[in-house]
Structures are given as structure tokens and as C-alpha cells.
Amino acid sequence: MRNNVTAESLLRRTFAGGSLHFSSHARSGQDTLAEVTASHPARRPSRPLRRIQRFPRLLLMLLLYSSVVAAQDWTENAEGRVLGQAVYERPASIGRAGDMHFKLTNKRGRSRERLAMMVRTQDEHTTRVAIFFKSPAAIQNTAFLSHEHDHQEDDSWLYLPATDRVRRLPAAERGDAFIGSDLSYGDIRDNFRFPTEHWRFRSTGMRTKNGKDLRVLEGLARSEESAREMGYGRFEALIDEDTLFPVEVAYFDVYDQPLKQTEVMEIGRVGDAWVALAFSVRNLQTGHRTDITFEGMRAVPNLDERVFQPAALVDGVPRIR
Amino acid sequence: MVSFQLRKNHRLLILLLMVGLLAPVTPALAGLELVSHRTELDYWLGVDGEEGRIALSRLSIRPEIKLRFDQGWRLEAAGRFEAARDRTGLGTVETYSSASRPLIDNDDVRLEIDRLVLSRRIGDHRLSFGKQTIAWGVLDGIQITDRFDPVRRRDFVLTEVRPERLARWGLRWQREGEGLNVDLAVAFDPTVNQLANAGDRFQPLASRLLGGLAIDPGSADIPIMQSERDRYWHDATLGLRLSRRIGRADASLLFLSGPDPEPLLQLVDLDGSQSVINLEHPRRMLIGGTLEFPAGSHVWRLELAHSPDQAINTESEIQLSSDERGRTLAGIGMDWNAPGGWFINAQLAVDHLSSGSPVAVRPRTDVISTLRIQRSIAQDTIKLRSELLTSLSDADGVLRASMDWQYSDPLRLSIGADWLFGTRDGLFGQYQDASRAWLRMRFTF
Numbered sequence: 001m002r003n004n005v006t007a008e009s010l011l012r013r014t015f016a017g018g019s020l021h022f023s024s025h026a027r028s029g030q031d032t033l034a035e036v037t038a039s040h041p042a043r044r045p046s047r048p049l050r051r052i053q054r055f056p057r058l059l060l061m062l063l064l065y066s067s068v069v070a071a072q073d074w075t076e077n078a079e080g081r082v083l084g085q086a087v088y089e090r091p092a093s094i095g096r097a098g099d100m101h102f103k104l105t106n107k108r109g110r111s112r113e114r115l116a117m118m119v120r121t122q123d124e125h126t127t128r129v130a131i132f133f134k135s136p137a138a139i140q141n142t143a144f145l146s147h148e149h150d151h152q153e154d155d156s157w158l159y160l161p162a163t164d165r166v167r168r169l170p171a172a173e174r175g176d177a178f179i180g181s182d183l184s185y186g187d188i189r190d191n192f193r194f195p196t197e198h199w200r201f202r203s204t205g206m207r208t209k210n211g212k213d214l215r216v217l218e219g220l221a222r223s224e225e226s227a228r229e230m231g232y233g234r235f236e237a238l239i240d241e242d243t244l245f246p247v248e249v250a251y252f253d254v255y256d257q258p259l260k261q262t263e264v265m266e267i268g269r270v271g272d273a274w275v276a277l278a279f280s281v282r283n284l285q286t287g288h289r290t291d292i293t294f295e296g297m298r299a300v301p302n303l304d305e306r307v308f309q310p311a312a313l314v315d316g317v318p319r320i321r
Numbered sequence: 322m323v324s325f326q327l328r329k330n331h332r333l334l335i336l337l338l339m340v341g342l343l344a345p346v347t348p349a350l351a352g353l354e355l356v357s358h359r360t361e362l363d364y365w366l367g368v369d370g371e372e373g374r375i376a377l378s379r380l381s382i383r384p385e386i387k388l389r390f391d392q393g394w395r396l397e398a399a400g401r402f403e404a405a406r407d408r409t410g411l412g413t414v415e416t417y418s419s420a421s422r423p424l425i426d427n428d429d430v431r432l433e434i435d436r437l438v439l440s441r442r443i444g445d446h447r448l449s450f451g452k453q454t455i456a457w458g459v460l461d462g463i464q465i466t467d468r469f470d471p472v473r474r475r476d477f478v479l480t481e482v483r484p485e486r487l488a489r490w491g492l493r494w495q496r497e498g499e500g501l502n503v504d505l506a507v508a509f510d511p512t513v514n515q516l517a518n519a520g521d522r523f524q525p526l527a528s529r530l531l532g533g534l535a536i537d538p539g540s541a542d543i544p545i546m547q548s549e550r551d552r553y554w555h556d557a558t559l560g561l562r563l564s565r566r567i568g569r570a571d572a573s574l575l576f577l578s579g580p581d582p583e584p585l586l587q588l589v590d591l592d593g594s595q596s597v598i599n600l601e602h603p604r605r606m607l608i609g610g611t612l613e614f615p616a617g618s619h620v621w622r623l624e625l626a627h628s629p630d631q632a633i634n635t636e637s638e639i640q641l642s643s644d645e646r647g648r649t650l651a652g653i654g655m656d657w658n659a660p661g662g663w664f665i666n667a668q669l670a671v672d673h674l675s676s677g678s679p680v681a682v683r684p685r686t687d688v689i690s691t692l693r694i695q696r697s698i699a700q701d702t703i704k705l706r707s708e709l710l711t712s713l714s715d716a717d718g719v720l721r722a723s724m725d726w727q728y729s730d731p732l733r734l735s736i737g738a739d740w741l742f743g744t745r746d747g748l749f750g751q752y753q754d755a756s757r758a759w760l761r762m763r764f765t766f
Contacts, residue, residue, distance in 0.1 A: 104700060112702075112730050136730035137359035138765040141387070155569065155615065162482045164456035168571070168613055170620045170658040180701030288700055306445075311497040315395075315442075316356050316387060 107287025175231025717743015
């Protein structure tokens with residue numbers, strides 16, 4: 001049943017994203033004729049032009065066909081469900097802090113770098129993340145704070161030194177890019193987990209990478225709304241069953257086109273939890289790439305609550321011992 | 322010479338006081354840690370919209386440093402060196418107290434202490450002393466409750482960040498934590514709004530800002546003088562802000578008493594033969610409140626303030642007469658993360674005077690709206706921004722458009738244009754000849 005919903009949604013999306021010609025053909029009668037006439041008065045396009053116009057239509061039909069087939073073929077299985085749940089429930093450290101190094105590289109190979117202290121804590125229903133930028137100088141002392149709640153809208157704040165004020169931010173879409181990187185706000189929040197309210201899972205066997213046997217876990221968005229919210233319709237991941245940590249994740253967009261390739265190069269134990277210490281995210285559609293490494297990441301079980309107060313953003317990088 | 326000596330003495334006194342206050346920090350010096358330091362070089366070039374002449378050519382160098390010591394001590398210092406040779410100018414300094422005046426001050430070059438704050442945190446409490454700003458209010462650039470700090474008006478409101486605050490010497494105590502937050506500030510510094518110098522591009526021209534006089538900017542029939550700004554105790558500003566979280570909303574109440582940073586024009590007879598226009602800043606009280614709450618992809622902001630004793634110039638047979646009125650300001654604003662990566666900020670504010678006779682020189686009700694639309698592209702390296710500020714009561718405004726390009730981590734290039742429209746006597750229209758196109762280069766290291 002779920003498959004059909006997703007297939008139907010994919011169908012609708014593809015049509016909605018189609019050209020005027022496509023939607024015109026889907027309808028009939030006077031309105032359609034009037035619309036076509038209005039946009040292409042009197043003259044019939046030349047033959048080469050008609051060929052060009054036909055091309056996107058064919059491409060869309062092909063995409064649509066492959067998406068629908070892919071969605072209909074997709075069957076959840078118990079093994080995948082158990083593994084997805086285990087990854088989702090992987091232990092999280094109560095509190096941790098460390099320096100986060102971003103390297104943003106565009107498709108021409110030009111790169112920018114950012115260094116920030118990240119402080120993170122998690123309780124039963126709320127994850128709180130504070131990011132204090134240290135460099136480059138232009139964004140030094142800029143600070144971002146989010147309180148991500150399981151059962152209500154998230155709260156977030158930004159401190160820009162130039163304005164002297166901590167500013168409350170409207171809720172970002174999960175799929176929105178996080179501070180110019182290839183990570184989305186949802187990626188930051190999920191921390192290499194796949195929320196079970198958004199994904200259905202299946203496991204499709206084992207694959208070997210760097211001499212290690214890894215479990216293949218695939219996910220399909222539970223609904224059109226989930227897919228739109230996350231910006232992802234599907235993923236394929238390789239899971240290390242010893243740590244329940246993804247080593248590689250390929251994300252597909254809502255049109256089932258390859259979108260991002262995430263690779264985890266290093267993980268480490270921080271408190272009771274495994275965390276990614278070095279990983280990269282490549283956007284396959286823009287050619288942009290983000291490399292993230294953590295330095296000095298450590299468990300801080302008794303993090304000062306004040307660090308997660310909006311007013312504390314003004315103080316800049318906190319001293320955490 | 323006398324006033325120069327006086328200024329030097331004031332600065333020396335404050336410096337000694339700072340050194341005295343630094344004494345308790347000495348034991349904490351062992352834990353000295355550099356939190357951050359940076360310097361921004363900023364060159365801003367503007368070309369007159371109609372004549373194509375250089376309207377703005379300003380170089381600013383702004384270094385800043387933040388240090389941290391043991392036992393919760395912090396020191397923050399920032400300076401501002403500016404050089405300009407243009408028709409916009411660097412603004413007045415007569416509106417500054419002697420203690421806050423630039424260290425170097427001549428027509429084209431200035432060096433100011435932008436900020437010098439020593440603070441200590443003890444638990445939920447923080448005490449700060451020094452030259453600092455107090456940013457209250459929740460709306461963007463519209464000052465309803467955000468009236469503690471004086472601001473720079475030399476560029477009118479055509480700056481990237483509004484308002485451009487002026488730091489003042491004073492004390493601040495904050496209690497931040499769960500429950501009620503308290504922010505108590507006293508500025509023993511009578512500095513008021515910095516204005517454009519006579520003859521400069523953004524010199525006030527509308528008669529509503531000139532006590533009802535229609536002054537030809539070229540004429541100097543009646544000299545204009547700034548009232549004395551060195552009565553540190555008498556002209557101190559006191560502010561108290563109480564805030565707390567209510568559900569997901571942030572609410573605050575505030576009280577403010579101090580000299581109005583906006584001038585009241587008074588005609589003063591000097592010696593029976595010569596009159597001057599004196600820019601006075603009578604004390605006024607203000608009570609107000611703010612509310613800010615998120616709702617999905619929106620954040621809503623509300624502000625309300627009332628001043629029972631606002632001094633205003635009135636229309637009368639006697640030139641530059643004045644009176645007091647009740648003044649109520651209200652504003653609403655919204656941030657919206659719109660689909661497609663667009664960000665929209667819209668605000669509406671009303672500034673209303675109570676009725677009375679004689680009538681005020683300014684309109685009884687001013688209605689101001691702002692609309693800003695912006696979008697970042699190319700992984701946030703390019704930011705497109707468009708902004709419309711309008712006075713609905715004066716039917717004038719300014720349309721601003723700009724594009725920022727973060728060429729590399731230290732270098733940011735911006736281009737833009739500001740088009741001012743309206744009537745000569747309007748808030749924005751008074752500067753209808755000051756429309757400009759501009760280019761800005763910022764290098765931060």
C-alpha cells in the first residue's frame with residue numbers, strides 16, 4: 001500500500017515538474033488549446049525545434065517510468081527493519097564537544113575552510129547543538145544554536161557580532177543546506193541515523209569494502225511529505241554491524257536521481273557512543289563537496305547548561321574543560 | 322584649547338578607572354587566553370546617481386580583540402580608524418561627550434575607540450564596565466524599544482546593519498539563566514546621535530527635522546550649536562530590561578530614562594544681538610515591551626513603547642517653540658524562510674503623538690514599513706538582497722538592491738544601489754538627490 005502511495009507521489013511530482021507542453025497534453029479541450037495558442041501564437045515550431053522539444057518529454061517519461069518501477073519493486077523486509085531500528089537507536093553521548101573543520105570545495109576545485117567549536121548534548125526528546133565559529137576572520141564569533149525537539153518544532157538562534165543581537169531564526173526545512181555546506185539541517189540533526197518515522201528499510205545482503213564485510217541497508221521515504229521534508233526519496237547505505245555506523249551512504253532525490261554520496265573515513269568512540277570523526281559529502285548534482293573532520297572531540301557528560309542558552313552565544317567560544 | 326584639555330582629562334580619568342578595575346584581574350592573568358582577534362579593512366565607494374560624481378569614498382580599518390582570563394574575566398577591545406574625502410563625510414563629533422570623542426579627529430581622518438569592555442561572569446550574573454553598546458528590541462533597524470544606544474546618522478539609514486550603534490561608557494549588570502532574566506544598564510556618557518555635518522550629503526533638510534524651519538543648506542543665517550555633552554551624571558541614561566521565556570515565545574518589559582538622542586531645536590539668544598539654534602536633548606522616559614515567537618517557517622516580532630514626556634518642536638508664531646507630548650510607538654515584524662531558499666523580512670511600525678495644541682511640527686502619525694528579500698546562491702558565496710523602506714505617511718522611501726560576493730574567505734566584494742524617492746519634506750524624500758550606486762570591498766584577516 002505504501003509503495004503505491006510513493007509511486008503515485010513520484011508520478012505526481014514528475015508531472016508537476018514537467019514542462020508546459022507536458023501538462024497541456026495531459027489535458028484536453030478548449031482550455032488547453034487556448035493555453036498553447038497563447039504561449040505559441042500561430043506559428044508551428046520548425047522540425048529541429050520540435051525534436052528538441054520532444055527530448056525533455058522523452059527524458060521525463062523515462063525518469064517517471066524508472067521511478068515508478070523502482071518504487072513498485074521496493075519491498076520492506078524484516079532484516080532491514082531491525083537493522084534500521086538498531087542504527088536509529090545507536091547510543092548517543094550525553095554531551096560532547098570538539099573542533100569541527102569544514103572544507104568546502106566547488107566543482108572547479110576552489111575551496112574555503114571553516115573552523116568551529118561544536119558542542120552537542122542529547123536527552124530523551126531534545127538534541128541541542130551549539131556551533132561557535134573560530135575562523136575565517138570574517139565569520140569569527142558568529143554562533144548558531146538549535147534545540148531540536150522530537151515532538152514539537154525546533155528552535156534555533158543565530159548571533160551575528162555585527163548586529164550585537166541574538167536573533168531567533170525561522171525553522172529551517174530539514175532539506176535546507178547547512179551554512180553553505182553539502183549537509184542539510186536534517187543531516188546535522190540525524191547524525192548518521194535514519195529516523196524511523198521517515199524511512200522504511202530493507203536489507204539486501206552484504207558487500208565488502210576495504211576488506212570488511214558490511215551490511216547493505218536501503219531506505220525509502222515513507223511518504224511524499226517525508227521525502228519533501230528531507231530532500232531525499234531513497235538511500236543506500238553500507239553499515240558496519242560492529243558499530244552500527246554507516247560507512248557509506250548514497251542519497252537519491254525525490255525524483256530518484258543520485259543526489260549525495262557520503263563517505264565516513266574515520267569513526268571514534270566518544271563516551272558511550274560512536275561518532276564520525278572524518279567524513280565527506282559530495283553533491284553529485286552540483287559537483288560541490290564538503291569534507292568535515294573533528295579534532296579534540298571528547299565526551300563532556302556534565303556540560304554547563306548555560307552553553308545552550310541563546311544569551312551565551314554572545315560570549316563566543318565557550319571554555320569547556 | 323580649554324575644551325581640548327578637558328577632553329584629555331576625561332579620557333585620562335576613564336583610563337585610570339579602567340586600570341583600577343583591571344587590578345582585580347591581575348590574579349586571573351595566569352589563565353589569559355586569546356578568544357579571537359581580527360581586523361577588517363573596508364573601502365566603500367559611492368557614485369552620485371544623477372551627476373556621476375564621487376559621493377562616498379571611505380576607508381575604514383577596524384581591529385578587535387577578545388581576551389579571556391581565569392575566574393570569569395573577559396576583556397574586549399575594538400577600534401575604528403576612518404579616512405574619507407567625499408561629500409558624505411564622517412559625521413559630527415560635537416554630539417559626543419568629551420570622554421567618547423575620537424582620539425584623532427580632523428576633517429578627513431578619525432580614530433575612535435569603538436568598544437572597550439571589561440566584564441566578569443559569576444554564575445548566572447555578569448557585570449560589565451566600559452565603552453559598550455546595549456542592543457535591545459527585536460525588530461530590524463526600526464527603533465521602538467531599542468533606544469538605549471545613540472546611533473550614527475551620517476549615512477542616514479543606508480548602512481548594511483541598522484542601526485549603527487555608538488558605544489558609550491557605562492556599567493551593566495545581567496542575570497541570565499532559567500526564569501527571569503534581568504539586564505540593568507547605566508551609561509554615564511551623554512553622547513547622542515551622530516549627525517551628518519552641515520553641507521554633507523545626509524544633513525537633515527526636511528523642516529520636520531529642523532523644528533519647522535526651512536533652512537537652505539547653503540546658508541548660515543543662524544548658527545547651529547550642539548548643547549553641552551559633558552554633564553555625565555545629569556545626562557546619564559538608565560535602562561532596565563526584564564525578559565523571560567513563555568512557552569516558545571520570548572517576552573520582555575523595559576524601562577528607560579535618559580536624554581533623547583534625537584535633537585530638539587531651541588532658539589537661544591546669546592547676548593541680545595545674536596541668536597543661535599541649540600540642539601537640545603531633554604530627558605525622556607520610555608516604557609515598553611517586546612514579544613518574539615516562532616511559528617513554523619516564520620518568526621513574529623512585536624514591540625510596543627510609550628513615552629509620556631516626549632519633547633517636540635511645535636508650530637507657533639514663536640520660532641522653534643516646543644512642548645511635551647505622549648508618544649506611542651508600535652511595530653510588528655515577520656521573518657519568513659520562504660520556499661526556494663528565499664528569505665523575507667517584512668515590518669510595519671507606527672509612531673504616534675498624542676493630541677495637543679499647538680500642533681507638532683512633525684506629523685502626528687508616522688507609518689514606516691520595510692520589506693527585505695534575499696537569497697543566497699552558489700553555496701552561500703553570492704547573496705542577493707533587495708530592500709524597500711517606505712514612509713507610508715510621507716509617501717516616500719528608498720529602494721536598495723545589492724549583491725555580495727564572497728570571493729575568498731578574507732575578501733568580500735559588494736555592489737549596490739540606493740534609490741531615494743519622495744517629496745523634499747519627507748523623511749526619505751529630503752535626500753532625493755542623494756541616490757547612489759556603490760561598490761564595497763572588505764578584507765578581513
